[in-house]
Amino acid sequence: AQSVTQPDIHITVSEGASLELRCNYSYGATPYLFWYVQSPGQGLQLLLKYFSGDTLVQGIKGFEAEFKRSQSSFNLRKPSVHWSDAAEYFCAVAGSSNTGKLIFGQGTTLQVKP
Amino acid sequence: EAGVAQSPRYKIIEKRQSVAFWCNPISGHATLYWYQQILGQGPKLLIQFQNNGVVDDSQLPKDRFSAERLKGVDSTLKIQPAKLEDSAVYLCASSLLIRVETQYFGPGTRLLVL
Numbered sequence: 383a384q385s386v387t388q389p390d391i392h393i394t395v396s397e398g399a400s401l402e403l404r405c406n407y408s409y410g411a412t413p414y415l416f417w418y419v420q421s422p423g424q425g426l427q428l429l430l431k432y433f434s435g436d437t438l439v440q441g442i443k444g445f446e447a448e449f450k451r452s453q454s455s456f457n458l459r460k461p462s463v464h465w466s467d468a469a470e471y472f473c474a475v476a477g478s479s480n481t482g483k484l485i486f487g488q489g490t491t492l493q494v495k496p
Numbered sequence: 497e498a499g500v501a502q503s504p505r506y507k508i509i510e511k512r513q514s515v516a517f518w519c520n521p522i523s524g525h526a527t528l529y530w531y532q533q534i535l536g537q538g539p540k541l542l543i544q545f546q547n548n549g550v551v552d553d554s555q556l557p558k559d560r561f562s563a564e565r566l567k568g569v570d571s572t573l574k575i576q577p578a579k580l581e582d583s584a585v586y587l588c589a590s591s592l593l594i595r596v597e598t599q600y601f602g603p604g605t606r607l608l609v610l
Contacts, residue, residue, distance in 0.1 A: 386538075414596040425500070425587060425601035426539070433596070472538050476596040481551050482527065484599065486538030 384409045384477045388487035395463050396495045403458040403490050405473030414476035415456040416484065417447055421469045429471075432456065443467070468494045498522065500602035502588050508608045514576035517605045521569070521590030527551075528565055529599060530573050531587040539587055545571060546594045578609045 385408045395401055407413055414433050418426040430441025437449040447458045456473060470489045477483040501520040509515050521528050526547050531539035542561065543553040547568040556563070560579070565571040575582055585606050589599040 418601075423603070425603045426589075427601070428598050431598065474538070477541075481544060481594060482591060482596045482599070483529075483541050483544060483552055484539075486540070488536070488538050 384475055384485050386473050386475050386485055386487035388471075388473055388490050390490050391488070392491045392493070394493040394495060397465050398462050401458075401460045401463045401467070401492070403471050403473075403492070405456045405458065405487060406454050407456060407473070407475045408454065409475055413449075413456075415447075415449060416474040416476075417441065417445070417456075417458050418472045418474060418486075419443075419469050420472065420489075426472065429458070463492075463494055465494045465496065468492055500588055500590055500600055502586075502602035502605055504605060505603065506606050506608075508610065509578055510610050511580055512577040514574065515578055515607065516575075517573045517586050517588075517607075519571045519573070519588030519602060521571075521588070522600055525590035525592050525600075526568070527591045527594045528571050529589040529591075530563055530571070531589065533585040533587055533604070535584070542573070542586075551594065575607075578607075580609050583607055583609045 387406045416431045417429040420426045432439045432449045472489045473487045474484040477485045528545045530542045533539040542556045543563045544551040545565040563573045585604040587604045588602045591599045
């Protein structure tokens with residue numbers, strides 16, 4: 383069965399420091415992968431997605447992610463974190479290419495220190 | 497364009513009562529999803545509609561949960577009777593087609609069952 387693991391429940395970084403959020407997936411075929419961000423009281427907003435092609439994907443707000451098939455990973459990165467990046471981040475894999483159903487990880491809460 | 501609308505934003509009920517949530521997807525989006533997000537977890541798909549037909553309701557607790565999308569536009573999710581463990585945020589999302597693509601999420605309805 384498809385699954386997504388985000389090993390870090392909570393991460394704290396200083397403003398201006400680099401960030402990497404980890405995501406590991408389990409999926410038998412070619413995965414369709416997503417990163418969403420959720421600010422308090424808000425719905426989920428898509429940061430970026432990987433369907434095929436270049437394994438380094440650029441997203442909004444300066445985020446990028448790299449798909450590594452050999453490691454079953456899709457880690458999210460940002461070179462310099464801003465205080466406004468404090469939020470919860472979810473990695474997801476499409477459970478079915480036909481229906482678009484998403485399977486989410488448990489999320490990583492990012493805290494940014496001034 | 498207008499985003500996914502949900503109401504109410506917050507609801508507090510006692511166990512064994514009933515409750516209903518409403519969702520209006522982005523205009524023209526054929527696919528509508530209801531997710532349940534329990535505190536500290538990622539969203540879990542409850543039911544998916546393609547126009548007014550059900551595509552996937554495998555994780556919907558059908559003894560107490562029901563959902564409909566009668567005219568293929570807005571949708572209602574109902575819980576009757578509610579249990580304590582139903583306390584969660586209920587997220588509605590929509591996408592243009594039924595396939596793997598970006599899902600657009602509403603702000604969610606936060607339910608507390610006492």
